[in-house]
Amino acid sequence: MELFLMSLITGILVGGIYALVALGWVLIYKCSGVLNLAMGELTLIGAYVTLTFYQAGIPFILAVICTLLVGIVLGFVTERIFLDKLIGEPILAVIMVTVGLSFFFKGIVEFIWSTDTKVFDPPIFHIKPIELGFLKLSPVYLWSFVLAIFLLIIFVCFFKYTRWGLSMQATADDETAALSLGVSARFVYAAAWAIAFMSAGVGGALLGNINGINISIGYLGLLVLPAVVLGGLNSVPGAIVGGIIIGVLQNLSGAYLDQFFPGGVKEIVPFAFMAVFLLFKPYGLWGWERIERV
Amino acid sequence: MSSVWLPCGDYHQFYKEDQGWWQSTFIKMKMILLLLIVFVGIPMFLPGYYLSVGTMVGYTAMGALGVQLLIGYTGLVTLGHAAFIAVGAYTSTLLVLQFPWPKFFTDWGLAYPISIVAAGFIAGIWSVLFGLPSAKVKGFYLILTTMAAQFITVDFILTQYVSQIGGRGQAFSLPPGTIKIGPWVIDSDVKIYYLMAVLTTLIVIAMANLLRSKPGRAWVAIRDNDIAAEALGINIIRYKLLAFFVAGFFAGVAGAFWVSNTAALSPEHFPWFWSLWLVGVILIGGVGSIHGAIFGSVFMVLVMEGLQWAVIPLSAYYPKLLMDFAYIKDSAFGLAICAFLIYEPNGLSYRWWQIKNYFNLWPFSY
Numbered sequence: 001m002e003l004f005l006m007s008l009i010t011g012i013l014v015g016g017i018y019a020l021v022a023l024g025w026v027l028i029y030k031c032s033g034v035l036n037l038a039m040g041e042l043t044l045i046g047a048y049v050t051l052t053f054y055q056a057g058i059p060f061i062l063a064v065i066c067t068l069l070v071g072i073v074l075g076f077v078t079e080r081i082f083l084d085k086l087i088g089e090p091i092l093a094v095i096m097v098t099v100g101l102s103f104f105f106k107g108i109v110e111f112i113w114s115t116d117t118k119v120f121d122p123p124i125f126h127i128k129p130i131e132l133g134f135l136k137l138s139p140v141y142l143w144s145f146v147l148a149i150f151l152l153i154i155f156v157c158f159f160k161y162t163r164w165g166l167s168m169q170a171t172a173d174d175e176t177a178a179l180s181l182g183v184s185a186r187f188v189y190a191a192a193w194a195i196a197f198m199s200a201g202v203g204g205a206l207l208g209n210i211n212g213i214n215i216s217i218g219y220l221g222l223l224v225l226p227a228v229v230l231g232g233l234n235s236v237p238g239a240i241v242g243g244i245i246i247g248v249l250q251n252l253s254g255a256y257l258d259q260f261f262p263g264g265v266k267e268i269v270p271f272a273f274m275a276v277f278l279l280f281k282p283y284g285l286w287g288w289e290r291i292e293r294v
Numbered sequence: 295m296s297s298v299w300l301p302c303g304d305y306h307q308f309y310k311e312d313q314g315w316w317q318s319t320f321i322k323m324k325m326i327l328l329l330l331i332v333f334v335g336i337p338m339f340l341p342g343y344y345l346s347v348g349t350m351v352g353y354t355a356m357g358a359l360g361v362q363l364l365i366g367y368t369g370l371v372t373l374g375h376a377a378f379i380a381v382g383a384y385t386s387t388l389l390v391l392q393f394p395w396p397k398f399f400t401d402w403g404l405a406y407p408i409s410i411v412a413a414g415f416i417a418g419i420w421s422v423l424f425g426l427p428s429a430k431v432k433g434f435y436l437i438l439t440t441m442a443a444q445f446i447t448v449d450f451i452l453t454q455y456v457s458q459i460g461g462r463g464q465a466f467s468l469p470p471g472t473i474k475i476g477p478w479v480i481d482s483d484v485k486i487y488y489l490m491a492v493l494t495t496l497i498v499i500a501m502a503n504l505l506r507s508k509p510g511r512a513w514v515a516i517r518d519n520d521i522a523a524e525a526l527g528i529n530i531i532r533y534k535l536l537a538f539f540v541a542g543f544f545a546g547v548a549g550a551f552w553v554s555n556t557a558a559l560s561p562e563h564f565p566w567f568w569s570l571w572l573v574g575v576i577l578i579g580g581v582g583s584i585h586g587a588i589f590g591s592v593f594m595v596l597v598m599e600g601l602q603w604a605v606i607p608l609s610a611y612y613p614k615l616l617m618d619f620a621y622i623k624d625s626a627f628g629l630a631i632c633a634f635l636i637y638e639p640n641g642l643s644y645r646w647w648q649i650k651n652y653f654n655l656w657p658f659s660y
Contacts, residue, residue: 035434085636092371093635095437096577099570100635103628110621222441229438261454268450271442275427278439282431292521 007251013137015247016145017206021224022231022239023151024199030159030234031168031192033175034094038102039200040221045105046071046201047208047217048113051120060124064205071201075194083193087185088175106218119212144206151199152240159236168192172234223267226274232287241285246270313506332491342483347599349483349555352490354591356548357568358575359501359584360541365573366582367505368537369517370428371437374444375572378542380564381420381447382413382549384456387466387559389413390473392459403474406554410493413550414543420447421542422535429531432520444566453561465560473554480554493551497544502584504540513537517582567624574631580641589642594627601626 021043028036036042049070053063082101086094125143129136159165170178171188179185200221207217227246231238253269283289306312316322336348357379364370389409399405424443428436457465473480480486504510512533515523524530553559571594579590605619634641 029434035437082632082636089635089639091433092365093639095371095434096573097632097635099573100628100631103570103624104632105628107621107623107625107628111618111625114618225438225441229435233434264450264454268446271445275424275439275442275446278427278431278435282435284435 003255004252007255008248009137010141011248011251012244013141013145013247014251015227015244016141016148017203017210017243018224018227018247019240019243020144020148020151020206021200021203021221022227022243023148023155023236024196024203025224025228026231026234026236026239027155027199028192028196029228030172030236031195032094032189033091033172034098035233036098036196037095038098038105039196039224040218041102041105041109042197042200043204043207043221044109044213044215044218045074046197046204047213048109048204049201050205051118051208051213054120060120064202067201067205068198071197072194075197076190078197079190079193083189084186087189102218106215110215115215117212117214120209124209138210140206140209147202147206148240148243151202152236155236164188164191223270226270229274229284230277232284234288235284235286238284238286246273249273315502329495332495333488337484337487345483345487347595349487349490351591351595352487352494353548353552353555354572354575354595355494355588356497356551357545357572358579358587358591359497360544360548361572362576362581362584362587363501363513363544364537364541366576366586367510367517368513368534369520370425370534370537371433371573372440372541372569373437373573374424374440374442374447374566374569375541375545376564376566376568377424377444377447378417378421378545379549379552379568380452380561381542382417382546383552383559383563384452384466384549385413385416385546386410386550386553387468388456388459390553391466391468403476403478406473406480407475410547410550414546417546417549418539418542421538421545425535425538428534428538441566444569448561448564448566452564457561465558467558468553468556470557486555489554490551493547497547498584498588501540501544505584509533509536571627574627576641577631578634578641580643583643585646586641586643589646593642594630597630598623598626 021039024042025036025039028034028039046067050060050063050067053066054060058066078101082097083094086097125139129138130142131137159169167178167183168188168191170181170183171185175185178188204213204217207213207220224243224246227242228239229242230245231240231242249269250266254266257265257269278284311317316325337345340348357375360378361372361375364372364375386406386409389412390405393405393409395405399408421443424440427439431439470481471479475489478485480489505513512523512528515526515528516530516533520530549564552563556563575590575594576587577590578593579588580586601623602619605622638644
């Protein structure tokens with residue numbers, strides 16, 4: 001029972017971090033209808049940029065804010081150079097451009113920062129776990145969870161109540177119709193990429209505090225995919241719920257299945273679960289169902 | 295009749311003529327010349343290094359043809375094709391190394407050829423298994439299930455379980471002389487090259503024939519509009535799964551071929567990167583044509599080799615460049631995909647088509 005509760009709570013907290021990265025994913029999809037496969041690399045860039053600022057002697061909070069600014073600039077530049085020209089092209093082309101971008105970014109990151117694991121030094125969060133009864137919680141996870149919930153509220157409000165958020169949703173739904181109603185698709189895409197870079201940056205900064213920064217953070221960006229799909233590709237609350245479900249599932253399977261299937265069962269269970277889940281609910285929990293006509 | 299193509303205003307009267315292999319003497323001669331170059335010219339006149347580059351081209355093309363079938367002809371985007379290549383490679387290796395063959399088979403060198411066919415079938419069935427969600431899900435969601443295939447197969451099953459068979463730990467070593475076809479031991483660049491050329495040719499012929507018969511037409515109909523295809527009476531689930539099977543079969547053959555080209559087989563030969571690489575190859579070559587897969591493979595392999603040549607002289611001044619060459623390669627590949635999609639979305643095969651049309655009307659174009 002104790003093991004179960006422990007895995008459950010850890011799962012929920014880890015799920016908070018997944019949710020944070022998943023948010024970036026859902027945002028780009030919601031704004032531009034594109035599945036951004038470069039998300040893992042954006043997270044990686046965020047982590048390294050924060051680390052660079054931090055090592056230059058800037059306090060952590062300021063370093064994160066600087067990373068956000070860098071993220072905005074990078075987002076706009078990326079959109080202008082690569083994705084601007086693809087407005088109106090088939091969606092597969094745009095997805096594959098993001099794959100190309102992911103290779104490009106990964107190569108550059110590895111070239112600049114090399115592949116060794118780097119850590120935030122001095123550490124930002126206390127290593128000593130907070131004890132609540134028999135539960136031991138690491139402060140990093142707690143903070144990430146709080147931050148994820150906070151960002152969730154901001155993003156939900158953004159999409160529901162602001163003009164930009166509404167125009168973004170309109171563009172995702174039907175680009176041509178949105179253009180004819182006077183929505184600037186170029187601006188919407190640029191903003192979407194800037195937001196994605198920003199949320200990935202925060203996610204990367206937090207993830208870098210857990211196990212140090214190396215190339216595997218990019219892989220973690222991929223691990224988040226099942227969470228996104230589970231919640232439905234265009235649902236912000238779905239990203240959070242999906243992230244938490246995947247986190248819990250991962251920790252429970254790590255605790256209970258590992259003895260039967262030794263090895264990396266923890267990393268694989270989300271993908272297997274997602275593949276089976278899609279057979280029953282093809283659009284995730286709250287994804288929009290597309291009604292198709294000939 | 296024009297020797298190159300039909301002259302303006304002349305049309306085929308029957309579907310059979312339209313889909314024929316040898317539509318004119320010129321095309322027949324062209325194909326024979328191409329086969330002569332591939333089977334005689336290159337192995338006779340080029341040294342071993344170029345042959346190994348050619349082998350790489352063929353290996354890439356075999357995988358890319360399966361991806362082309364799925365993405366280009368059936369419209370099912372797959373980002374996990376390396377998994378099926380890996381399944382083929384491991385099936386073949388296990389059959390050759392671990393299966394208790396009767397003496398007759400080993401004496402006549404039948405183990406490896408049989409294992410190639412078996413690898414194709416097993417990879418095909420494995421591929422169908424992961425294609426099952428395609429009955430219900432589409433688009434992005436399907437992309438994700440094919441990615442699941444990659445991670446479940448390569449990172450989990452192969453790495454954690456299959457690699458442990460025989461107690462060797464990480465990699466299966468293939469001692470020289472194990473890979474044997476009939477009386478020939480596949481041990482030199484030339485022999486590997488010939489094996490590659492034969493297999494690639496067979497796969498291209500098989501795919502071209504499938505595409506000009508009923509399954510091919512059904513696939514194209516599904517790609518263009520699956521709901522309309524269903525209304526026309528095409529069993530879309532059956533044909534989608536057939537596409538997965540055939541693509542998996544090609545991948546399995548490619549994997550079984552890879553066994554002959556390597557000294558030790560490990561899961562690191564089939565990373566997710568390789569799945570994406572294959573998709574990149576067909577995007578650069580052109581989606582929806584067999585030429586595209588071949589052109590893309592030739593282009594990508596040659597450009598990467600060229601890049602290596604370009605970096606070596608520079609490395610005297612910047613040693614970091616050569617050390618981190620893998621990263622430069624990644625970046626270059628990413629940029630190439632982006633550039634092609636932005637500036638030449640139809641790929642190299644469209645260029646080829648334009649050149650052909652130009653000479654078709656030459657010297658009096660419109």
